[in-house]
Amino acid sequence: MDNRAGEMLVFVRVVDAGSFSQAARQMLMTPSTVSKLIVRLELRLGVRLLERSTRKLSLTDEGRIYYERSIALLADLDDIERVLAQGAQKAHGTVRINTSVAFGTLAIEPHLPAFWEAHPNIQINLALSDDIVDMYLDRTDIAFRVGVLSDSTLRAKKIGSARRKIVASPSYLQRCGVPETLEDLSRHNCLSFNFLRSCPVWPMHQSGRIIDRIVQGNLQANNGETVRRMAIAGVGIARLxxxxxxxxxxxxxxVEVLASTGHDSEEVHALYQGGHHVPQRIRTFLDFMVPRLQKFMSRD
Known part of the structure; x- marks a missing residue:
């Protein structure tokens, strides 16, 4: 990992302190670690920065240039972080978010208290719906979408990938039997959604390719949480x-069934408006939330 800023900081501390040991004490490092870091820095640059003697350290001509430029760059870095920190504290307004019921409940909501603790002046307008909304007409700032992205002027940050699994409750499987093949699904009550197509289908793996298999059941819902609860209640088989x-x-x-046929992966993205000028309130929310959501999707 590139840590040139860290190397610069250690080098400046050594010069200011006048010795490896004093700089090491200030930075809570060992003198040998500091010495090795300076040697590594000199080897990478291909020049000698410090003249060592038993009594003192002195800068070479190249070392003086590196020292002066390092002080300037570190000051700029401190200034950038200070400006961003102040900007984050001052960020205010409403962020309008649209996401599916499951993703909003399980992934986003648990992080909201910590977000408000860090950014108390930002209000969140959270709409949970598995329907795909028009972000412009609905005045949505950020939408979390699962699946293939359509071409648009929206910007996107990848959150992760979701795999679909076919599941049922133990009570349903005991009562109705365990499906062993795709053809067996025709004899089962398949719980599905009502917002994708007029005829419910499940994409399934068969003969090395994915096919859309028509399913039938007594429930078509507009959100995955309803389907999940009905599956747990033993009503039928679900794909979630x-x-x-x-x-x-x-x-x-x-319990998962048809494990070898039901998996397909869909990417999850955060879509947002703004082009090259993203409002500060939206940028602040994304900077806080995206790394946490990526960790959630990676199951770490």
Whole structure:
């Protein structure tokens, strides 16, 4: 990892302190670590920066240039961080967010208290819906979307990938049997959604390719949480994102079936407006939330 700013800081401390040992004490490092870092820096630059003697350290001509430029660059870095920190503290206004019920409940909501603690002047308008909204007409600032992105002027940050799994409750499987093949699904009550197509389909792996398999059941819902709850209640078989049902699988409330055929991955993105001039309130929310959501999606 490139840590030139860290090397500059150690070098400046050595010069200011006049010795490796004094600089090491100031930075809570060992003298040998400081010495090795300076040697590594000189080797990388291909010049000698310091003349060592038993009594003192002195700068070479190249060392003096590096020292002066380092002080200027470190000051600029401090200034950048100070400006950004002040900007984050001053950020205010409303951020309008649209996301699916499951992703909003499981991924976003748990981080909101910490966000408000860091940014108390930002209000969140959170709309949970599995329907795809028009961000312009709905005045949405950020939308978290699962699936292929359509061409647009929106900017996108990748959050991770969601895998779909086919699941059912133990009580349903005991009552209706465990499907062993895709053809068996025709004999099962398949819980589906009502917002993608007029005829419910599940993309399934078959013969090395993904096919859209028509399914039938007594429920078509507009959100995954309703489908999940009905699956847990033993109503039928569901096809849901892994992050939505990981805990249910771990506790045994749901059991995966047709594991070799039901998986397909869809990328999750944060879409937002703003072009090259993203409002500070939106940038602040994304900077805070995206790394946490990426960790959530990676299951770390």
């Amino acid at each position: 994102a892994d992050f939505h049902i990981d805990e249910d699988l771990a506790t045994g409330r749901l």
